[in-house]
Amino acid sequence: MPSVLPDGEPVPDDGSLPASALDGAAGRPLGFYLHVPYCATRCGYCDFNTYTASELRGRDGALASRDTYAAHLIEEIRLARKVLGDDPRAVRTVFVGGGTPTLLPAADLVRVLGAVRDEFGLAPDAEITTEANPESVDPRYLAELREGGFNRVSFGMQSARQHVLKVLDRTHTPGRPEACVAEARAAGFEHVNLDLIYGTPGESDDDWRASLDAALGAGPDHVSAYALIVEEGTQLARRIRRGEVPATDDDVHADRYLIADEAFRAAGFSWYEVSNWAASEAARCLHNELYWRGADWWGAGPGAHSHVGGVRWWNVKHPGAYAQALVGGRSPGAGREVLSAEDRRVERILLELRLREGVSLSLLRAAGLGAADRAVRDGLLSAGPYEEGRAVLTLRGRLLADGVVRDLVD
Template sequence: MPSALPDGDAAPPDGALPEPALRGLGQRPFGVYVHVPFCATRCGYCDFNTYTAADLATSSASPTSWLAAVRQELTLAAEVLGTPPPAETVFVGGGTPSLLGATGLAEVLTAVRDTVGLTADAEVTTESNPESTSPEFFEAIRAAGYTRVSLGMQSAAPHVLAVLDRTHTPGRATAAAREARQAGFDHVNLDLIYGTPGEREEDLTRSLDAVLETGVDHVSAYALIVEEGTALARRIARGTLPAPDDDVLADRYEQVDRVLSAAGLHWYEVSNWATEPKAWCRHNLTYWTGADWWGVGPGAHSHVGGVRWWNVKHPARYAAILAQGNSPAAARESLTPADRHLERVMLQLRLADGLPLDILTPEVQEEAREAAEEGLLDKPALAGVNGKFGRCILTLKGRLLADAVVRRLT
């Protein structure tokens, strides 16, 4: 079951933003996220806003009506933003974007290009399920203008995929990564999930070895989170599966970091590793640095100049509202300076570049120094150079306890 939307203030029907939010538009990075809400099947751990054909059988929602609504929302975005800055990044996520096929993904990118526009060096990413890709698919989306592919691998162990209700065969994800590279994609990501009940250390070793053999330049690795309302949560509640163990999750994270670092992929965000800065996901950096993005699609979230809003969730309702000429925003909030400071600490601290010490109050700076003494923050980085203020950069121990460090610094 998809998770619930947050509460917020009423959003205006025309989607208009307050004038202060539009100040500086274009001086900050600007990206577009497009949410594809369709999946062939629902994975047992997933609480994303996704729907199978059976879920939509009694509604008017379809990929065709969704794409028409996406075009309408992009037109609305251009109107609301006035003279929109061309998107520096586009990320098509889901759901399973590859279910649209290469033609559908090309149409999505055309819609972005024709409304808000793209910079000449825009990073354009699509997520893909390995089973709905092929060499021809990758060649076609590369020709359409996509520059980056992110593939959901999760694990190379069949029994781990079975627990996660993943439908792809263990070798298909790595084969798809090779096909993407052969089609001309320099930037390919593989997603892993670690800590699944029943996963052994050797299973993760096997997964990491398989990833490295593909030569991809980016890896995302996430601890399994049991989300309320999912099939996995129900199995754990019934006692048919054990809950993930925090100590095991920490061991697995250290294993991921050790293996990837030795192979030349270094962390630049707590859950992301890359071969070099050119391989970093620029779109996700938009989120982590508090820049601007417009989220298009059912349930998508947006942020411009300190105003954040989120769309209605169901594809049929989303399309119907846009067909009436209205904004699909369900609600929104205006972030206070305190809110923005809190989010800056929460998100920027997760980056390898860390957080400037001088944005913290003197009392919190002292807390940071204590955290460094405890091995949670890098002491030389915190001390600074030539009398300049230092930066709060997580150590490996600090990454394992990142949420606790954030609490101490807020």
């Protein structure tokens, strides 16, 4: 959830969509993203739309309260039902992200999930995920989530080394994320993810290997590993600018990615998206695949983005302004855009190329096909899938994915 919203045309007060947005909807999966914008502290690298308690004092402070937040999310879910009308689709995935969703009582998260179920219905095999801070859950909390219908949980581990966590301003203690995996398994969660970050200033190769060993040793069936991106305006960016910690290094990022991929493959994990590895097909994060494949999802919460049938919109950022719109019977949408056919073609290439299955060459134009030929010769795209009509990244191609995709969209 980026901290700066894009420009766009106004969203109607009732949130209504162009009729074209629901054309062919029955053939597309539907998911919900539920944003919880609260954090106990602000991590130094984070530029997401999140707020600590002190940041919510003052304007609209009462409306922005955690105590009433679940009720506001439920109001937006009911708005979604009105906007989507008689759309018959049951919801395939629900993902609760943040922020720190588990700062809300487990009963609130279960109640919001219940609203999705009541308004839309859940597919029999629906994937229901929440993110969690390791210090914000315990066995009882996890058991309540599982009993309430959640079947996947993602813990923010980031690193197993204390000095690395300190640079990131993460407050959990080393070892706690691994304990959370065991607690989630005991509560009956089928799928457990750990998030890792590599390339933090001061992290060594040995530190990174220790984090990988700790994560894999904990027994998750999914691991996400992301290169640290230093965003302008964050505390970490200011510290680097002042010379307090060294800048990140792209070559180090590449080395760490290779170390990670080797460790995951040795543990029986396969990559299915550039930054994600799963122990089985069933362990893949279906909700994120909705994004990568351009399906439909409704994003509820401050700053949340949505996409339905080529229409993309985003909500107001501040929790107080978000609540105020819903209390007043209005959509909390801040702006929207209707994607052109060319926009959707480019987005498909940008996103699907990141997947193990790659992207169909039929989406490429002449210049893009020429670039794909060169990428195969340079070892950035796999030759076998290319001969079958798909562009699929090699391991080297994954390291240079941004550059490859820029060439293919021409």
